[in-house]
Amino acid sequence: xxxxxxxxxxxxxxxxxxxxxxxxxxxLWIAPNVExxxxxxxxxxxxxxxxxxxxxxxxxxxxxxxxxHDYGNRVCFWRMLEVFDHHNIKCTISLNEAVLQQFPExxxxxxxxxxxxxxxxxxxxxxxxxxxxxxxxxxxxxCKETLKRYTGKELKGMLTPAVSPSANTHNLMAEAGxxxxxxxxxxxxxxxxxxxxxxxISMPYNLDLNDGTFNRFGLPPEYWAQCVKDQFDVMYAEGAxxxxxxxxxxxxxxxxxxxxxxxxxxxxxxxLSHEGVWQATADEMAEYxxxxxxxxxxxxxxKTSYT
Numbered sequence: 001x002x003x004x005x006x007x008x009x010x011x012x013x014x015x016x017x018x019x020x021x022x023x024x025x026x027x028l029w030i031a032p033n034v035e036x037x038x039x040x041x042x043x044x045x046x047x048x049x050x051x052x053x054x055x056x057x058x059x060x061x062x063x064x065x066x067x068x069h070d071y072g073n074r075v076c077f078w079r080m081l082e083v084f085d086h087h088n089i090k091c092t093i094s095l096n097e098a099v100l101q102q103f104p105e106x107x108x109x110x111x112x113x114x115x116x117x118x119x120x121x122x123x124x125x126x127x128x129x130x131x132x133x134x135x136x137x138x139x140x141x142x143c144k145e146t147l148k149r150y151t152g153k154e155l156k157g158m159l160t161p162a163v164s165p166s167a168n169t170h171n172l173m174a175e176a177g178x179x180x181x182x183x184x185x186x187x188x189x190x191x192x193x194x195x196x197x198x199x200x201i202s203m204p205y206n207l208d209l210n211d212g213t214f215n216r217f218g219l220p221p222e223y224w225a226q227c228v229k230d231q232f233d234v235m236y237a238e239g240a241x242x243x244x245x246x247x248x249x250x251x252x253x254x255x256x257x258x259x260x261x262x263x264x265x266x267x268x269x270x271x272l273s274h275e276g277v278w279q280a281t282a283d284e285m286a287e288y289x290x291x292x293x294x295x296x297x298x299x300x301x302x303k304t305s306y307t
Contacts, residue, residue: 006170007184007193007202008301016296018189018243020288024278025239026232027285028271030091031159031182031205031249032080034073034106035124036098039066068253069124073103076256081109083261087268092282094120094159094182094205094249097143100150111151116281118182119143121161129166136168140176156283157182159205174198180286188235188244190289192298201289203282205247211254221255225263232271239276245285246271 020027040061084091093110095117100107110117121128122143128136144155157180160169165183173181174195181193182205193200207213209231214224228248235244248267250256255264271277280288 005194007186007191010191010297010301010304012188012242014304015242016293016300017241018293020243020278020280020285022278023276025243025276026235026271026274027243027245027278027280029245029247029280029282029285030084030089030268031094031118031247031282032077032091033094033120033249033251034077034096034099034110035069035094035120035251036073036096036102037066037069037125038123072251072253072256073099073106076252076254077106078109079258079261080250080252080256080264081113083265083268085113086265087272089268089279090281091115093117095147096120096124096161097122097146097150100146107150116283117147117151117153117155118157118159118180118282119147119155120159122146124161126161127164128160128169129164131166133168133172136166136172137175140172140178144176156180157203157286159183170194170200171196174200179290180282182247182282188238188246189242190245190286190293192294192301199290199294201286201294203247203286204245205249207249209247210249211260212249212251215254221260221263225267228267229270232267236274236276247282 090113093115097119121139128139131139143158147153147155155178157178158173159182163183170181170193174197177198179199180190180201180203182203184202185204185206185208187202187204190201190203193202209228211224214221232246235246238244250264254260272279
């Protein structure tokens with residue numbers, strides 16, 4: 001068994017084939033990252049509690065980094081909502097849950113639209129991979145209780161803060177009652193993960209189309225838009241035989257910027273102009289997979305030689 005021993009290797013060409021509801025070829029989920037970071041993170045004193053780790057240009061406070069997040073939350077988020085509303089998008093918000101307390105107007109706008117939420121932690125600059133098991137277990141409980149208190153919704157999945165899972169994260173997710181882990185961009189379909197108790201699937205949040213990836217390498221937004229359409233075209237063609245999932249992960253301060261927002265409108269219009277596209281949330285997709293394919297896939301894996 002190759003490390004990490006979290007998911008059995010199973011080539012997509014040798015699996016039970018999938019179909020989404022209504023025979024859809026592609027399940028499309030839109031994941032805006034609505035984030036919050038500490039202005040001046042508390043130091044890690046090594047005595048428990050949540051550790052802080054921040055990638056900054058300068059010692060804290062890094063006003064440029066904080067200001068960019070603030071611009072996304074106070075301006076660009078609202079610009080994105082106009083585009084989502086135009087296309088009747090139901091988002092899966094990748095949410096730093098501190099937003100729910102800090103920005104009640106943002107909370108109201110998301111709840112009004114009945115968006116679903118996958119937790120992205122409470123703060124985006126408080127990582128999991130240095131926590132003890134007890135601290136991480138408390139972290140998941142905090143995320144569940146906070147989301148329920150502010151939105152009335154049960155937490156079903158998570159993208160860990162800054163994608164920072166520990167070796168215990170997948171087991172603690174399942175223990176906490178979550179059903180999907182979005183950290184693993186290793187497939188074009190949901191897939192069962194190996195956990196000590198409960199059931200958990202990976203719901204691939206693919207970084208290859210993430211607007212932050214393109215921005216990091218200085219690539220223009222029109223190139224991002226073309227890549228989204230190109231990837232969709234291949235998945236749509238393949239999905240006629242074996243359905244696929246496509247995650248469009250976004251950041252308000254990037255794609256919601258005045259110079260980029262038209263490209264979001266362009267790619268959503270393009271993908272949704274095709275028949276056989278199920279625009280859903282990660283929660284909806286995970287529940288559908290659990291009800292219709294999880295046991296089938298687990299049984300298939302038990303009968304194969306893939307280990």
